[in-house]
Amino acid sequence: MVLKVLVFLALVSVVVNSQQPNFNDDVLGLIFFKAGLKDPNAKLQSWSSDDNDPCNWMGVKCDPTTSRVTELHLDGLSLSGHIGRGLLRLQFLQVLSLSKNNLTGTINSELSHIGSLRVIDLSGNSLSGSVPDEFFAQCASLKSASFAMNSLTGQLPGSLSSCSTLVEANFSFNRISGQLPSGIWSLRSLQSLDVSGNLMEGEIPEGIGNLYDLRLIDFRDNRFSGRIPGDIGSCSHLKSVDFSDNYLYGALPDSMRSLGSCSSISLRGNSLRGQVPDWIGELTSLENLDLSANNFSGGIPFSLGKLQLLRELNLSMNQFTGALPESLANCYSLLAIDVSHNLLTGNVPSWISGNKLMGSLQVLDLSSNDLYGEIPSNIGVLSSLVFFNMSRNHLFGSIPDSIGELKTTQVIDLSCNMLNGSIPSEIGAAVSLKELRLQRNFLSGKIPTQIVNCSSLIDLNLSQNNLSGSIPPAISNLSNLEYVDLSMNGFTGSLPKELANLSQLMFFNISHNHLRGELPLGGFFNTIPTSSVAGNPWLCGSVVNRSCPAVHNKPIVLNPNSSDSISGSSPNHQRKKIVLSISALIAIGAAAFIVIGVVAITVLNIHVRSSMSRSPVALTLFGGEEFSCSPNNDLDYGKLVMFSGDADFAVGAHALLNKDCELGRGGFGVVYRTVLRDGRSVAIKKLTVSSLIKSQDEFEREVKKLGKFRHPNLVALAGYYWTPSLQLLIYEFVSSGSLFKHLHEPGRSCLSWRQRFNVILGMAKGLAYLHRMNLMHYNLKSTNVLLDCSGEAKVGDFGLARLLPMLDRGVLSSKIQSALGYMAPEFACKTVKITEKSDVYGYGVLVLEVITGKKPVEYMEDDVVVLCDMVRGALEVGRVEECIDGRLRSNFPAEEAIPVIKLGLICASQVPSNRPDMEEVVNILELIQCPSEGQEELE
Incomplete structure (x- = not known):
């Protein structure tokens, strides 16, 4: 009430002052607009109704001659509230930019009627509803409109096709559905159209060739089907084309050869097929070419070597055959090459370590092909390499010593080949290494102690080789290690006790070696799975259920030439003879046990x-x-x-x-x-x-x-x-087991807040992808979410309901009865349709489970506690912080944790229509995680 009175008095003051000769309508309009806002950081404090004009106000720009407002820039000020009608009084306004705030409500269709408005940017808010059809009906001078990163629904308005002055339109990352307006390609002035990250569908109509000035078209992450428009090549000024992650099929249209000005083409994640034509080499302006995750076949065109400006080439996950063309040596600007998961054959190309690529290439991924040959001996010349993967090929020979010259490389993966020889000691010079994967080769020799110099190492996998010797104690100094697999080798000796000091360790597998002695005590080794130490019959400790032999003082052996040993009747002498006899018996028994064990293992191997x-x-x-x-x-x-x-x-x-x-x-x-x-x-x-x-x-x-x-x-x-x-x-x-175990299994190290947030975000991204692909999960629960060695969440068991003859609720309920607490209420109501929103409910429960560390339903001595109800009750009385897992203590950011809890409750709403889509959940989480960075991305 007090606020309303103050606003009223302010307006009265404005009206009184309006009689002054220098007053203009803009002051009244902006004060009206401010009255509908919340300004937590007092950014609009300078806006005073006592001023004759607003030209010195925060975010306001005026025409120097008339003192009328021409531009209003209030981006990223944490403003909330709605966009009031007061702005309609700014009749000379040309630029309205309110991006990256928390504005809510719907879009006022009259905003576009401001006589001189040329630019409107409402991106990065929480606006809802559809874009009014009338908004573009009278856009006499509108050139740029951005509504990106909101919660808009409905279809693109048909009136968009009549806004002939429009140059840029951005509707990306909303929930807009339906098809493109039929007359969209009649906007001859259009230079940029971005509808990415929505739910749009249908075929992309022909006629795009009418847009001679089109520079950018971004349709990624939608549900568009059909073929790439055949006349796209007529857009001769096109700089960037992105149709990735849709349902497009067919071959590349020949007209694309005319896109000589295009610098970026991304067609990833469709069902495009056929050969990539030789004319691809005529697109000499290309800097980025991404054709990954399609069904392209045939050879990789030799003409790619003409693309001397090419920086990123991704042809992975197709069915390309033949050899990698030597002409790629001419692509002097290449920073990243990914041709993984194809059917490529032939020798390892010589150009991967040629002088022309030296010092520039950062990503090289040739994995999962049929390439053969040796790793070039001068591989170290790739001094800028960050990611190096040649796994799952037929490489032979040894690992070259020059690998130590890769001082910026973070990932080296040479696994699943036929490499032999030893691991070079020079590997210790690769000081930036985070992941070293050499498993499933024929490597021999010892682990070089110099590996201790790779202090950033997180993932070390040397399993299934012929390595021998002891495990060097130096490994215990690699404090960042999370994943270690040394299984199926010939390691001997005992495990260094210092390994228990590796506080980040989540997986350590030394199974099927020849190790002996007691397992380290403490840390990860207190709960190491038995499968990780199996196949080492001489290891002992509680984990392997084998007690370690007690340590006895060494028996005294008398010198037979001593005078004390002459008398055979000495009691001391008799006792010493008995000690020697027992010692001998123990030795004989141990030898017999070993012989029996060897025989048993041999018989088992034969079997x-x-x-x-x-x-x-x-x-x-x-x-x-x-x-x-x-x-x-x-x-x-x-x-x-x-x-x-x-x-x-x-x-x-x-x-x-x-x-x-x-x-x-x-x-x-x-x-x-x-x-x-x-x-x-x-x-x-x-x-x-x-x-x-x-x-x-x-x-x-x-x-x-x-x-x-x-x-x-x-x-x-x-x-x-x-x-x-x-x-x-x-x-x-997935090495690190289920999310359930990390949250609820005794003895597990507590997940930090950052780890939990990353799990929540990872689960959301995985589900959003499934829903984009029109696939429901049906069975979300913490046992179906796994964590890899880096803590990344991976959603499993998706789509199994598709294997049943019909999606019968009774069958599903019986199959997923273990998901009690995660199941959406509509499963119990036969009249309510099961949609993706049912997955969103289960996700919301998972979010609360991750944050609170409590199960969805917990049975107490005389009560049953339902997690959603408990958290909702705490929120209502303002004690939501008490719900956060006590193991986190005070070590969590409340500004992130509380919004995530609220998001989880919204996702777990009883009413399906109240739950957000998973794409929206991802967007919200990314803004919660780092609002400043999130706002920069919206620019």
């Missing part, structure tokens, strides 16, 4: 090899030929399909389902860990819904669809195995 020889498994490459490892191809013997790379089970399909390797159980099956013949660790889900599973053809069709979903925050489906009585799904193995 496993015979099982391998008898195991009849057919191998089918995804999109390739079928190779049989069995006497016939009868499906009763089983069909194994891997979506990338040649692989086979190291033992028979039934033999791999070893209870000792069980990782967990869920509504759809039991999960085991095993190793494929090519050395990869994978997680195998044995489906327990065989009676409900579709026919083999439908099963394979659905699983292959799921196998195409690739996202950093999803657990990748690597393949499947089928027999009529046994169905297995093969997933990537």
